[in-house]
Amino acid sequence: xKVAISTLGNDLDSRIDERFGRAKQFLIVDSDSLNFxxxxxxxxxxxxxxxxxxxxxxxxxxxxxxxxxxxxxxxAFRTLRAAGIRIVTGxxxxxxxxxxxxxxxxxxxxxxxxxxxxx
Amino acid sequence: xxxxVASGKGGTGKTTIAVNLAYTMSKNGEDVxxxxxxxxxxxxxxxxxxxxxxxxxxxxxxxxxDETKCDGCGECGKVCRFSAIVVISSKVLTFPELCHxxxxxxxxxxxxxxxxxxxxxxxxxxxxxxxxxxxxxxxNIREAMPVPLIAQVKKAIPDNGITIIDAPPxxxxxxxxxxxxxxxxxxxxxxTPFGINxxxxxxxxxxxxxxxxxxxxxxxxxxxxxxxxxxALENIEVIYEIPNDRLAAEKYSQxxxxxxxxxxxxxxxxxxxxKLMCNSLAF
Numbered sequence: 001x002k003v004a005i006s007t008l009g010n011d012l013d014s015r016i017d018e019r020f021g022r023a024k025q026f027l028i029v030d031s032d033s034l035n036f037x038x039x040x041x042x043x044x045x046x047x048x049x050x051x052x053x054x055x056x057x058x059x060x061x062x063x064x065x066x067x068x069x070x071x072x073x074x075x076a077f078r079t080l081r082a083a084g085i086r087i088v089t090g091x092x093x094x095x096x097x098x099x100x101x102x103x104x105x106x107x108x109x110x111x112x113x114x115x116x117x118x119x
Numbered sequence: 120x121x122x123x124v125a126s127g128k129g130g131t132g133k134t135t136i137a138v139n140l141a142y143t144m145s146k147n148g149e150d151v152x153x154x155x156x157x158x159x160x161x162x163x164x165x166x167x168x169x170x171x172x173x174x175x176x177x178x179x180x181x182x183x184x185d186e187t188k189c190d191g192c193g194e195c196g197k198v199c200r201f202s203a204i205v206v207i208s209s210k211v212l213t214f215p216e217l218c219h220x221x222x223x224x225x226x227x228x229x230x231x232x233x234x235x236x237x238x239x240x241x242x243x244x245x246x247x248x249x250x251x252x253x254x255x256x257x258x259n260i261r262e263a264m265p266v267p268l269i270a271q272v273k274k275a276i277p278d279n280g281i282t283i284i285d286a287p288p289x290x291x292x293x294x295x296x297x298x299x300x301x302x303x304x305x306x307x308x309x310x311t312p313f314g315i316n317x318x319x320x321x322x323x324x325x326x327x328x329x330x331x332x333x334x335x336x337x338x339x340x341x342x343x344x345x346x347x348x349x350x351a352l353e354n355i356e357v358i359y360e361i362p363n364d365r366l367a368a369e370k371y372s373q374x375x376x377x378x379x380x381x382x383x384x385x386x387x388x389x390x391x392x393x394k395l396m397c398n399s400l401a402f
Contacts, residue, residue, distance in 0.1 A: 048291075048292075049201065049202075049217055049263070050201050050202030050203070050214075050217055053202035053205055053214065053217075054202050056207075057196075057202075057205055057207065060207055060208070075202075075214055075217075078212060079205060079207055079212060082207040082208060082210050082212055083207045083208045084208070117216075
């Protein structure tokens with residue numbers, strides 16, 4: 001299964017970027033093989049508004065089924081959920097650790113956005 | 120003649136300058152309209168205390184998608200620069216609060232599935248304060264896009280006479296909408312590090328819009344001389360320096376027009392208005 005993780009770096013040793021819409025990049029990781037591809041999200045970091053939606057669109061197109069991030073606002077949440085993507089919010093620390101936690105089934109998927117919309 | 124009163128920094132005295140200038144010019148026999156384009160926080164009315172004659176609801180057109188006609192092709196989402204409409208897994212999502220009402224989604228839809236429906240975002244108020252015309256926009260609470268409302272406010276401005284436009288702070292889209300097509304811009308600043316920093320941004324903005332402008336320093340002795348030095352260096356006219364005065368602050372805080380409450384300030388605004396009239400003739 002493909003998992004999209006907002007990250008501060010380019011590999012599995014990176015730390016999670018707590019931002020979703022304005023994260024610099026995402027790792028799209030195959031949770032079984034741990035192979036991954038990098039999605040550059042740089043052009044969304046300075047959008048006046050709509051960053052969450054555009055980033056969510058990118059994640060949908062990547063084929064990911066799960067998102068692991070820190071903060072996910074209402075517009076990004078709605079967009080991701082429209083594609084049936086499950087979302088882990090409040091994640092922090094390293095990417096590898098997060099993937100372990102996911103594997104053990106210890107994450108709870110968010111029922112709601114965990115931050116308000118911002119502009 | 121349209122004169123916009125803008126600033127980079129908020130709280131420098133845009134409204135103070137705008138309302139007192141409008142009053143002074145009106146007392147001088149000019150036909151003056153005061154226009155509050157700071158629609159997220161219109162406060163000129165606190166000083167002019169206008170009698171409001173008409174309140175008109177202003178809306179933007181938002182897309183409404185007929186799902187029985189939509190085949191999820193995604194063209195609407197591709198054309199929208201603001202992510203106000205996106206197609207996810209053949210489902211259309213709309214975000215009205217991001218929509219600028221351009222109608223592109225409706226135009227490109229091959230199935231004619233997108234209808235445009237008006238959504239109110241604020242009101243346009245018109246009235247008078249003595250002989251001063253009053254026009255103001257007021258954005259509804261929770262709305263995040265002042266630009267379409269400001270555009271409607273500006274459409275209500277009469278062609279003749281002098282218009283004083285009270286612009287929002289900053290240098291982003293709402294300010295651009297307020298100052299564009301004006302004949303002259305007054306940039307109000309204060310002599311502080313924040314004031315000078317934001318003044319530089321505002322100068323860049325009006326220069327790129329190619330509108331003649333000058334600077335008014337408010338509360339002139341309250342800080343340092345860096346604004347005057349910057350303007351001298353950049354060859355920018357300091358139109359006037361309004362002194363820092365405790366009584367003016369007190370009268371302002373009570374909602375009084377300082378040019379009415381304090382005789383010295385009537386003189387200051389008379390001189391500022393004379394200089395502006397000279398400048399506007401020159402442009």
